[in-house]
Amino acid sequence: MPPSRPSSLASVTVPQGFFAAGGTCGIKESGKPDLALIAADRPCSAAALFTTNQFKGAPVLVGMRHLDNQGYGSAQAIVCNSGNANVATLAKGGEQHAVDMCKAAAELVGCDPHEVLPASTGVIGRPLPIEGVLDGIRGLKPALGRGEKHDTAAAQGIMTTDLVEKCTLQSFEIDGKPCHLGGVGKGSGMIAPSMATMLIFFTTDVAIEPSVLHEALRRANAESFNRISVDSDTSTSDTVYLLANGAAGNARIEQPDGPAFDRFVDALTAACRDLAGQVVVDGEGATRIFEVHVKGLPSIEEADRIGRAVTNSPLVKTAIHGCDPNWGRLVMAAGKAGVELDPSNFMVSIQGVTVFANGSPTVTEPRPLAGLAKKMRTDRVRITLDAHHGPAEAVWLGCDLSRQYIAINADYTT
């Protein structure tokens, strides 16, 4: 299952008042695009989520500062290079390079450098060839525009080892006003010697307070990017940026509740899930993805712990790869999650077929298991785990573990 390109790449410039561009700045020896700029026609409400890794890339540190270290504030543009992550370049002025990128973008957009949010992804540990990057940014001026061509250029400018571009678009109404939410993203694991970060950039024309925007992003993230696993590792550069310019003209959303807020959270969650799925499908070496529907837990936290343990388990991931309806590994992975479970009341189904219930396997004959294995030879396997012990549920998404993952990540020679 090689990931397929989205049928349309229309995304970040569909919301009114946003412009995008992609280009090259000489980082990638292949000459492929390695620069992207997304800009708004006015200062926007901005919200962000950053990696929880203790080792943060220089652009993450600068982006955090530009949002006053509270994850939300005001911004008018996002600038990003690919091919070099500007990570672990403390001694080489990495943070200054991120600041300089913001300055160059600000001059082009006509805003304050603090109103620009930076990102970088690619090889780590090498100093950014900053002069080329700054020239590249300055050269983007004539490329800035609206329409699918520009969205595509931005989506391509942030790719590293991704096999295809990733984008999403949601259209909805608030107060009878047509609203749009577009996003581009990249990420497929963490590749040697670079760290293939997950970067997600959203634009929307909804009018909304920065702090409320941040709360919406936090909620949508909890049900999407927080519930995917490619290899359980966490990049030093993971970043989600969201700009909202208010051009749709809805009554400004000022509280994290009410119908308008809920509508926006729904659209944002759908957009996040869409991109999260695209990231997993493009997971390193992935040949198949699997959904884990965890049900019947006392709390969402417990459902999430089980979902995380199951999607991260190497034994589950290899079983999915081998189309093995191995309920034993699913039960083992759920059981090690640190959540109290009653084995005699636990249910496991694979592709809709119950394989474990009431403490014992329900299918022990070879023939039906072979039939179920055949049903698993598909792009997307569905697993349900029901603890019958409460109302909470969570849906996690993972990808299989293949020889190709080993090949990508081990067969690198310095």
Add this chain to the structure above:
Amino acid sequence: MPPSRPSSLASVTVPQGFFAAGGTCGIKESGKPDLALIAADRPCSAAALFTTNQFKGAPVLVGMRHLDNQGYGSAQAIVCNSGNANVATLAKGGEQHAVDMCKAAAELVGCDPHEVLPASTGVIGRPLPIEGVLDGIRGLKPALGRGEKHDTAAAQGIMTTDLVEKCTLQSFEIDGKPCHLGGVGKGSGMIAPSMATMLIFFTTDVAIEPSVLHEALRRANAESFNRISVDSDTSTSDTVYLLANGAAGNARIEQPDGPAFDRFVDALTAACRDLAGQVVVDGEGATRIFEVHVKGLPSIEEADRIGRAVTNSPLVKTAIHGCDPNWGRLVMAAGKAGVELDPSNFMVSIQGVTVFANGSPTVTEPRPLAGLAKKMRTDRVRITLDAHHGPAEAVWLGCDLSRQYIAINADYTT
């Protein structure tokens, strides 16, 4: 690096007053040994550690009960079959089968069935062919004896996918009395469709209170089995049993402190580390193991969190497999452990060569990195991570992630 057989298998019957036997009971179609019995000449102080998985095998539940659910008490024998784990057989009387195994062993040894600790390892979900197992246990009477031949038979009787037998022997003095501690073990991951549990059985002639024995085992375990990772998964049957019959004649150790206790903990820790290393070397598909020396943390808990994150990281494991001196992945894995770190004060060395310090890589030229990669082409790679932020340290042990692991765990057809 295929694991090599220990030069001597003398182990569980070296302590005075212990006997061992191995045999067959018809579970393994190959006809290989699938039964083991270890017995003492008198009731022993007994201590145990069991899997923390919520789904526990029937023998684990029975073993816990026989030690009054407090992990220590009195016992005189250990009985174990391999080839069938007696897990998830709730509806099929799995617990009764484990009790019946204890009864058969008790008749043979001449003790109460509650004085027998059971274990099973192998395929899960299938009912134990209990009649054959009981006949097999009864037939072990003439096989029970002392000496390396009997130790070997016991070590072989508990193997599943292990490539070699695993055993350890420590000799030491307490109160001027010669003391011995022997152990056999098995485990190499968790294999489809079975769960290849870690089982460890120790015998010692030291005189010691059960509760103090348990405390010693807890301490030794924290610095050994708790610090290894083959694939981050946790079996439903993991068990460590330890019998102490007091035949050495030392003054009975009645408190968890003092020179005699410390001496015993040292010997037990050495034995646990020895077997833990053997388990990792025999890890599924392992071609190379790596030690992670975590230093300079405020607490042991924080050092352990980092050690666990690094040894479990698929990206670190594949880098070790590919002899890639990838400090970026080590830094990433340490950074995601949920421990506060100062990147500008963090140090990473591989095979004694410092590759990252003060927030930046120290080696960026291809030639020395290629030289370091060559140094990694060995059976055991040493990594040091120093946070320079406190006195606590921990040494973890992991194995690489190879195509063979995928082959073992994915290429199973129902």
